[in-house]
Structures are given as structure tokens and as C-alpha cells.
Amino acid sequence: AQTVTQSQPEMSVQEAETVTLSCTYDTSESDYYLFWYKQPPSRQMILVIRQEAYKQQNATENRFSVNFQKAAKSFSLKISDSQLGDAAMYFCAYTRGNQFYFGTGTSLTVIP
Amino acid sequence: EAGVAQSPRYKIIEKRQSVAFWCNPISGHATLYWYQQILGQGPKLLIQFQNNGVVDDSQLPKDRFSAERLKGVDSTLKIQPAKLEDSAVYLCASSLGKRGSTDTQYFGPGTRLTVL
Numbered sequence: 001a002q003t004v005t006q007s008q009p010e011m012s013v014q015e016a017e018t019v020t021l022s023c024t025y026d027t028s029e030s031d032y033y034l035f036w037y038k039q040p041p042s043r044q045m046i047l048v049i050r051q052e053a054y055k056q057q058n059a060t061e062n063r064f065s066v067n068f069q070k071a072a073k074s075f076s077l078k079i080s081d082s083q084l085g086d087a088a089m090y091f092c093a094y095t096r097g098n099q100f101y102f103g104t105g106t107s108l109t110v111i112p
Numbered sequence: 113e114a115g116v117a118q119s120p121r122y123k124i125i126e127k128r129q130s131v132a133f134w135c136n137p138i139s140g141h142a143t144l145y146w147y148q149q150i151l152g153q154g155p156k157l158l159i160q161f162q163n164n165g166v167v168d169d170s171q172l173p174k175d176r177f178s179a180e181r182l183k184g185v186d187s188t189l190k191i192q193p194a195k196l197e198d199s200a201v202y203l204c205a206s207s208l209g210k211r212g213s214t215d216t217q218y219f220g221p222g223t224r225l226t227v228l
Contacts, residue, residue, distance in 0.1 A: 004154070037219075044115075045155075045203065045219040091154050098168040100145075102154030 004094050006103035013082045014111050020067075021077045021106045023092030030054075032096035034068070036077045039089040039105070048090070051075065084110050114138065116220035118204050124226045130192040133223045135204030137185070142209030143167075145217060146179055146189050149201045161187060162209055166184045191225075 003026045013019035025034070036048040045072050051059045063083075067076045079086055089111050089112045092103040117136040125131050137144050142163050147155035156176065159169040164184040172179070176195070181187040191198055201222040207215035 042221065044221050045205075047216050047218075050216070093154075096159055100157045102156070104152070104154050 004092055004101045004103040006090075006092055006106050008106045009028075009104070010107045010109070012109040012111055013079070013086075015082055015084060017082055018078060018080045019082055019108065021079075021090050021092075021108070023075045023077070023103055025073050025092070025101075027073065027094065027096070029096050030062045032094060034075045035093040035095070036064070036075075037068070037091045037093060038086075039091060041088070045091070048080065049077065057109075079108075081108050084112065086110050114204055115205055116218055118202075118220035118223055120223055121221065122224050122226075124228065125194055126228050127196055128193040130190065131194055131225060132188050132190045133202050133204075133225075135187045135189070135220060137204070137206030138218055140208070141206035141218070143207045143215065144181055144187050145205040145207075146187070147203040147205065149203055149222070151200070152202070155203055158189070173196070177178045194225075196227050199225055201225070 005024045007022055027040050032053045034051045037045045037050050039045045049059050049061045049064050051066055063080045065078045089105045089107050091105045094101045119134050142160045146158045148158050149155040158172045159179045160167040161181040164181050172181045177191055180188045201224050204220040205217040207217045
């Protein structure tokens, strides 16, 4: 079975600073997709960013960017200019075919 | 556009009782997913529908869990009988389904189940 590991249960960042959340995964496949989801306290999970494994270019969405290292099976999320609204649980997810695997999440606190 | 709707938002039952959750996906979304999220863990996929057919239910405990999507729109997830370890948030998600599993999934607010 595939596994997704988020080794940082909790992280904190000062408002306007930059923070990086880590994610590693285990797969023997070469074609797959990776996602970062945000789950605020209201529990409605929303997509932050996605990365296709066949693309070498790192995905970017405004203040959110990823560092995708395929050989190392690493997929970290960088949040720049952190805002109070970024406080949430962040989940890394792997998908291929009909299989979906989520990590255990990283709780991000933004300090004013 | 309206998001994924789920009801009820909260449910408390005693073990061995039955419970059902309802999900209404985003209009036009062919694929519907049910996840179980135990406190402190990431969501675990239970079952995936494409229209009214089951694509994958390998992680669904079929001795007590069942799900259906009869008309390819709404879906219900049932637990009968419930166990203490079923306490979790049950999330429903939907996606367009045009490109299969690589679609963006849109999640509902979830149903928090507590089994006493």
C-alpha cells in the first residue's frame, strides 16, 4: 500500500513570514498526482495546490508553491507571506488511478 | 455554485445502533467519494462512485457499512450496527469525473459521528 508521511504534526509561523510543510510518500509508480489540502476548523477541506508527477516544473498558486523532488519522493508546501487565514490543518495526498492516500496532517498556527 | 451538502452535521448514537448519512454532490459531478476521518488522522477513502456505479470499495468494511448512489446524484452511507471505533467524521466529496481520479475533489462539511 502507498503511504504518505507528514513528519511535522504542528508548525507555527509569524504573520508575513514563510513556512514550509514537509511531505514524503512511498510509491513504485512513475505516473501519479500529489495534492495539498487545507482543512480550517470548520472542517470543509479545500484544495490548495496540485502537482502532476510527469511535470518537472513545480506548481505555484499565488502565495503557495511546492518543491517536488520526484527521486526523493518529497513534496513540500511553501507558504509565503503567511496570513492569519492560513491557520488550518494541511494534508498532503497521493493519488493514482482509483487510489487516494492522505497523510496525517500538519496543524499550522499563524502568530500575529 | 452550491457546494457539496451533507447531513446531519452531528450524530450521537449508542453502539449497535444504525445510522445513515446523506450527501448531495455538486451538480454535474459524476464522481462521488466517501471518506472516514478519525480524530488525529487523515481521511481514508471508503468508497468511490462513478455515476451510480461503484468504482472502488476495497476499504469499506462491508460487514457493517453500505453505501448507494441509486440515481447517480445523491448518496447515502449506512452503518449497521455501529461500533465504538466508528466514531469519526465522515466526509463526502465530489469531482467532475471527466479525467477520472485526477480531478479536483470538492469536499462537504462532514458529519461528525460519536458512538457511545
